[in-house]
Amino acid sequence: MKRKLVLVGNGMAGVWCVEHMLKLAPQRFEVTIFGSEPHPNYNRILLSSVLAGDSSMKDIVLNDWDWYRDNGITLHAGHTVTKIDKAKRTVTSDKGVTVPYDELILATGSRAFILPVPGADKEGVIAFRDIKDCETMMESAKKYKKAVVIGGGLLGLEAARGLLNLNMEVSVVHIHDYVMERQLDQTASSMLRTELEAQGMKFLLQKHTEQILGRDRVTGVKFKDGSVVEADLVVMAVGIRPNVAIAKDHGIEVNRGIVVNDFLETNVPNIYAVGECAEHRGVAYGLVAPLYEQGDVLAKRLCGLEVSGYEGSVTSTKLKVSGVDVFSAGQYREAPGTRAIKVVDEFDGIYKKVLIRDGKVVGAVMFGDTSDSTRIFKLIRTGEDVSGREKEVVLGEGFGGAGGKSAGSGVAAMADDEIICGCNGVSKGAIVKAINEQGLTSVDAIKACTGASRSCGGCKPLVGEVLQCTLGADGVTAAKEGICGCTTLGRDEVVEAIRSMHLTTSKEVMNVLGWENTEGCSKCRPALNYYLGMVWPVEHEEERESRFVNERNHANIQKDGTYSVIPRIYGGVTSPQELKRIAEVAEKYEVPLVKFTGGQRLDLLGVKKEDLPKVWEDLDMPSGYGYGKALRTVKTCVGNTFCRFGTQDAMGMGIAIERRFERLNTPAKVKIAVSGCPRNCAEATIKDFGIVAIDGGWELHVGGNGGVKVRATDLLCKVKTEEEVMEYAAAYLQFYRETGKWNERTSEWLPRVGLETVRAALDTPEKRQALVARIDEALQVMTDPWKEIIETPSLRATFEELPGSLAVDASAAAEAAAGLESEAAAAVERP
Ligand SMILES: Cc1cc2nc3c(=O)[nH]c(=O)nc-3n(C[C@H](O)[C@H](O)[C@H](O)COP(=O)(O)OP(=O)(O)OC[C@H]3O[C@@H](n4cnc5c(N)ncnc54)[C@H](O)[C@@H]3O)c2cc1C
Numbered sequence: 001m002k003r004k005l006v007l008v009g010n011g012m013a014g015v016w017c018v019e020h021m022l023k024l025a026p027q028r029f030e031v032t033i034f035g036s037e038p039h040p041n042y043n044r045i046l047l048s049s050v051l052a053g054d055s056s057m058k059d060i061v062l063n064d065w066d067w068y069r070d071n072g073i074t075l076h077a078g079h080t081v082t083k084i085d086k087a088k089r090t091v092t093s094d095k096g097v098t099v100p101y102d103e104l105i106l107a108t109g110s111r112a113f114i115l116p117v118p119g120a121d122k123e124g125v126i127a128f129r130d131i132k133d134c135e136t137m138m139e140s141a142k143k144y145k146k147a148v149v150i151g152g153g154l155l156g157l158e159a160a161r162g163l164l165n166l167n168m169e170v171s172v173v174h175i176h177d178y179v180m181e182r183q184l185d186q187t188a189s190s191m192l193r194t195e196l197e198a199q200g201m202k203f204l205l206q207k208h209t210e211q212i213l214g215r216d217r218v219t220g221v222k223f224k225d226g227s228v229v230e231a232d233l234v235v236m237a238v239g240i241r242p243n244v245a246i247a248k249d250h251g252i253e254v255n256r257g258i259v260v261n262d263f264l265e266t267n268v269p270n271i272y273a274v275g276e277c278a279e280h281r282g283v284a285y286g287l288v289a290p291l292y293e294q295g296d297v298l299a300k301r302l303c304g305l306e307v308s309g310y311e312g313s314v315t316s317t318k319l320k321v322s323g324v325d326v327f328s329a330g331q332y333r334e335a336p337g338t339r340a341i342k343v344v345d346e347f348d349g350i351y352k353k354v355l356i357r358d359g360k361v362v363g364a365v366m367f368g369d370t371s372d373s374t375r376i377f378k379l380i381r382t383g384e385d386v387s388g389r390e391k392e393v394v395l396g397e398g399f400g401g402a403g404g405k406s407a408g409s410g411v412a413a414m415a416d417d418e419i420i421c422g423c424n425g426v427s428k429g430a431i432v433k434a435i436n437e438q439g440l441t442s443v444d445a446i447k448a449c450t451g452a453s454r455s456c457g458g459c460k461p462l463v464g465e466v467l468q469c470t471l472g473a474d475g476v477t478a479a480k481e482g483i484c485g486c487t488t489l490g491r492d493e494v495v496e497a498i499r500s501m502h503l504t505t506s507k508e509v510m511n512v513l514g515w516e517n518t519e520g521c522s523k524c525r526p527a528l529n530y531y532l533g534m535v536w537p538v539e540h541e542e543e544r545e546s547r548f549v550n551e552r553n554h555a556n557i558q559k560d561g562t563y564s565v566i567p568r569i570y571g572g573v574t575s576p577q578e579l580k581r582i583a584e585v586a587e588k589y590e591v592p593l594v595k596f597t598g599g600q601r602l603d604l605l606g607v608k609k610e611d612l613p614k615v616w617e618d619l620d621m622p623s624g625y626g627y628g629k630a631l632r633t634v635k636t637c638v639g640n641t642f643c644r645f646g647t648q649d650a651m652g653m654g655i656a657i658e659r660r661f662e663r664l665n666t667p668a669k670v671k672i673a674v675s676g677c678p679r680n681c682a683e684a685t686i687k688d689f690g691i692v693a694i695d696g697g698w699e700l701h702v703g704g705n706g707g708v709k710v711r712a713t714d715l716l717c718k719v720k721t722e723e724e725v726m727e728y729a730a731a732y733l734q735f736y737r738e739t740g741k742w743n744e745r746t747s748e749w750l751p752r753v754g755l756e757t758v759r760a761a762l763d764t765p766e767k768r769q770a771l772v773a774r775i776d777e778a779l780q781v782m783t784d785p786w787k788e789i790i791e792t793p794s795l796r797a798t799f800e801e802l803p804g805s806l807a808v809d810a811s812a813a814a815e816a817a818a819g820l821e822s823e824a825a826a827a828v829e830r831p
């Protein structure tokens, strides 16, 4: 007869434990699960990613309804267990369902702590813990603008980033003088804050919340110092408290959490606790890796297998905010007896600190580059004695910063027992074994088989590297990631199919290539639209609805729902007539702000959507594409026309280049600059294509970026004539168009494909001319979008259909902000 197992709590830790029991002894138990939430088991960690627009609710389900049925599990979803009868060994839910148990696991997790201040119960004050909270935030962002997140810990910052993506103005209120003080030292924290401020987050530090203001709904937050911040939505992320009520009410020993021994047993026979609700040796953990370790021990114990007890865990954390690499593990602040090895690279914005005590690595903090985190975390966990070789062991290869270590080399050097996926405790050896024995060829297959990358997903790139390393060069194609969740096909395979099968519409691609989601998603639709246009420039009809809002409206949406208008000013050279016209338009349409951009153009900010066609008409200038994945600016210096150092005509060259390639659409935005001499006043060496005049010719630089991750260009070659500059520029841009992934800047593409590959593609006149011919074919069909809209009544009507003076399109703004490149948030073109 099967033993009756009841699990209270359908969350990550409890279900993990049940999954393991099913693997270890599938026939041993008859399982019943109660869960307060009306959902199947889902990945709570990825709620941050749902909020940020990177995953959908569907993506985060760990075990769907079928899984329960297929495994013979009875699930009472939406039932909270309120009663335990220890004598009869039964549990009863709030909906009156009573079930007997032989073994009872409590895995009730935690609840968010809500500050007990007046007004905390007002409408619009929420926590960030479950699907409902996440949905409330997403709904609120459609109606409201100002969000205040109280708590600058991991959760608060991830919530804040998500809300920014939803186009809200976000202020993070923190009680200390620096954020993430439980994981970071002051240096790393201030680097993090600077980065997040650059992303648009505001910080209110050393603020003690006193009161939530408002009648029914929140209108603001008042602090003890008397200051007030306005708020339409308040998210409390000030920590969590284990859910212990059910245990406490039934005589099970409780401290902060439900007290358990090394075998996860409570003081009551046959009742166990696992996960965030459990307190082991005085610690209640709030991260999944230790909870899964607990679940493994309990599963073995309940299946009657030999197991040494759980001894506690050293934890590590990574912040899940895109564009920010932060890692922290173990002890992160200096203390008497510790010595630190630190690396600070102010050029690349990298900070790493490793703390050593008594010859052992006891903690680490990393910002900007976390590629060493796995290796260093292993040293912390194993407590290996590194006395006398501290620097050698810690600094290792590449610890000094970015650029030291080539992708993949770190993984190749890793020992088999090194943990690749911290959340799920999966080692390199286990992944390699699974790849070899099961013939796995994708990260998703490894995830399904080993669990690696199933939780926070932070290890995904590393899992990919192990895959590449194991399969070797020949396996690389097989190992390619799908361009999105709708397909397993990678970019090259999709483009090849478009070419060889002559596919000309996205629908065709999705049907023929068997897209899982037949409508596509926000990742593949714009990508397909680009690839189709690139391969079939003449035949493919632009699929306007596949583009993000900025590219649909040919203007950059701003945070208040208005738009910015940047007309083209070739080479940054204008005239009094043009300036007068811009000024008249600004006055006529009461444009609130006129600003010079970093790309030497004028930006009219705050234009209402319904005014856009009229503004374009009155300006009578072409679109500057300040919103598109296209050629943006060509920045120039005055060159030899005026400057006494100039060796060539930089302005003339810039204007010619801009006229030649204007309207060219590219995988991601492209910026060009021309400097008249090596003093390089136009900053050409941080552009996608940089032209620097030298005595008797020009240097051509490629793959630079001055944005979030600054990258200096590589020198492609030197040429003598202006014709050669044009030819190389065209060939280079077309090669990028043909081989770049959609949304991949040249600064990412160039290191990926390699400078030598690019040089080889352009190394003969024949190759260059073939590329030039193809770019010309693409350019010949491109028309000015502003003109097209002005002259096409049906298109024009789409701008004028919204009533009212301010055509605020909140969902559009949210869409733009959630777009992979948040140009909407930029009030100016970035340099
Ligand atoms: C937004 C967010 C991001 C996170 N990111 C990370 C991360 O990057 N890395 C990481 O390691 N951790 C992260 N965490 C923490 C991680 O999600 C938790 O540690 C983990 O989910 C805890 O698992 P658990 O099973 O103990 O509790 P939970 O997942 O909370 O599950 C407990 C379940 O029990 C239910 N329950 C409670 N009482 C009862 C009852 N009486 N009857 C029936 N059901 C009941 C609850 O409703 C809940 O569904 C994050 C958490 C959040 C909210």
Ligand SMILES: NC(=O)c1ccc[n+]([C@@H]2O[C@H](COP(=O)([O-])OP(=O)(O)OC[C@H]3O[C@@H](n4cnc5c(N)ncnc54)[C@H](O)[C@@H]3O)[C@@H](O)[C@H]2O)c1
Pocket: 115, 150, 151, 152, 153, 154, 155, 156, 158, 173, 174, 175, 176, 179, 180, 181, 182, 207, 208, 209, 237, 238, 239, 240, 285, 286, 287, 317, 318, 319, 320
């Ligand atoms: N990336 C990740 O690993 C990740 C992401 C999200 C959540 N989580 C986990 O979820 C749980 C909840 O996260 P959390 O950030 O809420 O918890 P936390 O306890 O780690 O951080 C809470 C933060 O709020 C601050 N705080 C406390 N009182 C405050 C007040 N009155 N005003 C302003 N700030 C105040 C604290 O100083 C602290 O920095 C944690 O266990 C966390 O580890 C992890």
Ligand code: SF4
Pocket: 637, 638, 639, 640, 643, 644, 645, 646, 647, 650, 675, 676, 677, 678, 679, 680, 681, 682
């Ligand atoms: S780059 Fe040279 S030519 Fe151009 S402005 Fe500067 S000094 Fe003058």
Ligand code: FES
Pocket: 420, 421, 422, 423, 424, 452, 453, 454, 455, 456, 457, 458, 459, 460
């Ligand atoms: S490290 Fe979180 S899923 Fe692998």
